[in-house]
Structure formats: structure tokens, C-alpha cells
Amino acid sequence: MIDSTLEYLRGGVSSEAARPIDLASVIETIVDEHLDQGHKISLTGLNAAPILGRVLPLKRAFSNIIGNAVKYGASADVAITEANGQVVVTVEDQGPGIPPAEIGRVFHPFVRLEKSRGRETGGSGLGLTIAQAVAQSHEGSIALENRSEGGLRVIVSLPRLDRPTRSDAPRL
Ligand SMILES: Nc1ncnc2c1ncn2[C@@H]1O[C@H](COP(=O)(O)OP(=O)(O)O)[C@@H](O)[C@H]1O
Numbered sequence: 332m333i334d335s336t337l338e339y340l341r342g343g344v345s346s347e348a349a350r351p352i353d354l355a356s357v358i359e360t361i362v363d364e365h366l367d368q369g370h371k372i373s374l375t376g377l378n379a380a381p382i383l384g385r386v387l388p389l390k391r392a393f394s395n396i397i398g399n400a401v402k403y404g405a406s407a408d409v410a411i412t413e414a415n416g417q418v419v420v421t422v423e424d425q426g427p428g429i430p431p432a433e434i435g436r437v438f439h440p441f442v443r444l445e446k447s448r449g450r451e452t453g454g455s456g457l458g459l460t461i462a463q464a465v466a467q468s469h470e471g472s473i474a475l476e477n478r479s480e481g482g483l484r485v486i487v488s489l490p491r492l493d494r495p496t497r498s499d500a501p502r503l
């Protein structure tokens with residue numbers, strides 16, 4: 332609790348400089364960790380997703396989102412796609428979702444919904460607050476929606492890094 336409060340006070344953003352990274356490999360590492368712990372989780376989509384990013388905050392953000400899916404939704408289906416110059420990471424579960432009236436509130440610090448209270452796997456209610464701060468600090472966004480099939484869908488969009496192509500490189 333104290334650790335995550337300190338993390339929240341730091342805004343979930345480290346002093347690490349943003350550098351070109353492959354978000355797909357960050358996600359893959361988190362998915363592997365959850366698989367090792369015996370969780371039901373799948374990963375599909377792009378094998379490479381270049382962004383300008385800070386690895387530690389991104390790991391923290393996606394660990395929480397994927398952790399929420401397995402904790403509240405029992406399984407996680409993670410997909411990495413690309414649209415309109417954005418890398419889009421979608422995390423879907425088959426849990427209860429979030430009542431529409433509460434869906435904006437769960438981004439607020441310390442908000443945990445009634446059903447989560449007193450769970451032995453309980454958290455601090457800071458995970459989504461941090462995930463949103465991290466997405467925004469990368470000029471990205473996070474959105475939540477209930478799936479029509481049931482369960483929650485979390486969508487994180489971050490600007491894709493377009494490396495200069497050979498023809499753009501200065502001629503020497
Ligand atoms: N995938 C999900 N399915 C259902 N409810 C969720 C999901 N993710 C988050 N929530 C709800 O949003 C609340 C806030 O999430 P979060 O900020 O990660 O805090 P924590 O997991 O520490 O409780 C959770 O307590 C839970 O009630």
C-alpha cells in the first residue's frame with residue numbers, strides 16, 4: 332500500500348528518458364510472467380511495435396491492466412494492433428465488466444468497486460490511476476468499455492514511432 336502510494340505520488344512516471352523501444356516485447360514479457368504464474372492469457376497481433384517510451388512505467392501500467400483482467404476477469408486476451416499512426420494494445424477479459432456509471436470513476440485514486448473490497452487479492456485502487464498517468468505521459472490514452480459478450484475491454488493507444496526510412500536519411 333505504501334509502495335503504491337509512493338508510486339502514485341510520483342505520478343507513475345519515472346525520470347527515465349523516453350527512448351525508442353519495442354512495446355511488443357514489453358507486453359510479451361508481462362504475458363510470459365502471467366503464464367508462468369499459471370494464468371489463462373493469450374497474446375496476438377503485431378510482433379513489433381516501435382514507440383518512444385519509458386520501459387519501467389510502461390511495464391507497471393500494462394502489468395496492472397493485465398493483472399486486473401486475470402484478477403477480476405479470470406483470463407486475459409491481449410492484442411497488439413496499429414491504427415492511424417497509433418500502436419493499440421487491447422486487453423479483454425470475461426469477467427463482470429464495470430457498471431457504466433462507475434466506468435469513469437475507476438481511474439480516480441483509491442477507487443475500488445464494491446465487489447473488489449475485502450478480496451484477499453485486494454489492491455490499492457491506484458493501478459488504473461497510474462496506468463492512465465503513464466499513457467498520458469506518453470501522449471497516449473486509455474479507455475475502458477464493456478464487451479457486448481460480457482467482460483471488460485481496455486484499450487491503450489500510444490503514438491507509433493516511425494523510424495526514418497533509408498530514403499529519408501541524409502545523403503553523405
Ligand atoms: N478487468 C476488470 N474487470 C472488472 N473490474 C475491474 C477490472 N479492472 C479494474 N476493475 C475495477 O476497477 C477498480 C480499480 O482498479 P485498479 O485501479 O487497478 O485498482 P485495484 O486493482 O488495486 O483495485 C478495481 O478495484 C475493480 O473494482
Ligand SMILES: [Mg+2]
Pocket residue numbers: 395398399454458459
Ligand atoms: Mg489493479
